[in-house]
Amino acid sequence: MRNRFLLAALTLAAVLPTVAMAQDMTPQREGSWELSVGAGAMYLDGRFAGYLGSRGFADNVNPSRLVPAVAGRLGYNFTNHLGFSIGTAGATGSGVSYVTPLAAVTYTGNLNAKTSPFLTAGTQVTRVTGNGRKDHPTWGAHAGIGVRHMVSENLALRLEGRLGFEHFEALPTGKTAYNSIVTLGLSYFTAGRRPPPMAMAPPPCPVCARARVDTVWRTAPPPPPPPHTCEHGVAPAGARTDEFGCLVLPDTLLLEGVHFQFDKSELTPPAMEILDRVAETMLAHPDLFFEISGHTDSVGTFAYNYLLSARRARAVRDYLIQRGVPGYRLTAVGYGEWLPIAPNATVEGRALNRRGIEIRVKKP
Numbered sequence: 001m002r003n004r005f006l007l008a009a010l011t012l013a014a015v016l017p018t019v020a021m022a023q024d025m026t027p028q029r030e031g032s033w034e035l036s037v038g039a040g041a042m043y044l045d046g047r048f049a050g051y052l053g054s055r056g057f058a059d060n061v062n063p064s065r066l067v068p069a070v071a072g073r074l075g076y077n078f079t080n081h082l083g084f085s086i087g088t089a090g091a092t093g094s095g096v097s098y099v100t101p102l103a104a105v106t107y108t109g110n111l112n113a114k115t116s117p118f119l120t121a122g123t124q125v126t127r128v129t130g131n132g133r134k135d136h137p138t139w140g141a142h143a144g145i146g147v148r149h150m151v152s153e154n155l156a157l158r159l160e161g162r163l164g165f166e167h168f169e170a171l172p173t174g175k176t177a178y179n180s181i182v183t184l185g186l187s188y189f190t191a192g193r194r195p196p197p198m199a200m201a202p203p204p205c206p207v208c209a210r211a212r213v214d215t216v217w218r219t220a221p222p223p224p225p226p227p228h229t230c231e232h233g234v235a236p237a238g239a240r241t242d243e244f245g246c247l248v249l250p251d252t253l254l255l256e257g258v259h260f261q262f263d264k265s266e267l268t269p270p271a272m273e274i275l276d277r278v279a280e281t282m283l284a285h286p287d288l289f290f291e292i293s294g295h296t297d298s299v300g301t302f303a304y305n306y307l308l309s310a311r312r313a314r315a316v317r318d319y320l321i322q323r324g325v326p327g328y329r330l331t332a333v334g335y336g337e338w339l340p341i342a343p344n345a346t347v348e349g350r351a352l353n354r355r356g357i358e359i360r361v362k363k364p
């Protein structure tokens with residue numbers, strides 16, 4: 001089994017660069033935190049299972065070698081290839097409990113790819129308890145392989161297999177136990193570092209029209225470019241517009257007319273018309289960045305209000321990206337009931353706090 005695992009790891013390491021280059025790119029995840037949870041099974045080394053049965057850890061002398069397991073870890077991705085994580089795995093079977101804290105370094109072919117294979121290696125120590133007995137290794141390590149597949153911008157399916165190498169002094173022969181674990185679960189990524197804005201090449205020198213006046217040559221400036229226009233969508237109620245029909249962006253623009261389906265994050269058709277005008281204005285100011293914030297009143301639980309406002313802010317961001325606004329210029333934040341502008345004790349105050357979506361201008 002160990003030889004098969006080593007062969008699989010070497011094969012995956014060889015094809016990682018090719019697989020990574022073949023994938024479509026998704027939003028930047030360099031500098032992101034990654035929270036992973038999963039469930040699967042642990043497969044025990046035969047000698048180790050026999051030791052647990054003979055020493056009275058298990059309910060019988062032949063404990064099951066295949067036991068259900070769960071795992072969780074928190075990691076940080078320093079680059080699109082290199083990350084570090086800590087976590088733990090747990091399993092129970094035949095009256096024996098296994099708890100395995102671990103720390104690992106992960107190498108990923110390309111974290112921004114739709115599907116990204118990875119290799120992982122680090123240290124681990126499995127604490128074994130059962131029938132009032134307990135044992136643990138003097139040292140331990142592990143190596144593993146896996147693959148992530150993105151199902152949304154921040155969420156991925158994660159399949160991982162690890163083989164442990166742990167030294168138990170009480171083992172009668174061959175002190176090292178080779179226990180393996182396979183889990184399938186989910187990974188959630190926080191936003192990574194924004195890519196640096198693309199350097200704009202200086203415009204080419206315009207071809208100047210020259211006109212002859214007697215024997216003197218003079219250079220006439222080229223005609224000015226046509227002004228931009230903002231014709232699509234409708235302006236939010238009370239919002240100022242310039243001579244081109246674009247919104248005059250204050251530090252904070254309140255979109256009172258952007259409504260959603262009841263208790264959902266689906267935009268209504270009138271809201272889309274307003275956001276069409278907002279998108280045009282954002283495209284007319286390519287040097288600005290924006291925060292899209294969602295707000296609620298205090299009716300309902302804090303967690304529910306926070307998640308609802310975050311989903312609605314993300315829905316607005318996704319719609320603006322569809323209208324051509326670069327995603328790196330937009331940040332979606334849900335504040336829930338955290339930033340009230342009026343007392344929540346009155347009906348009028350709660351109506352003000354349900355102010356929906358605000359767009360704040362942020363300097364780059």
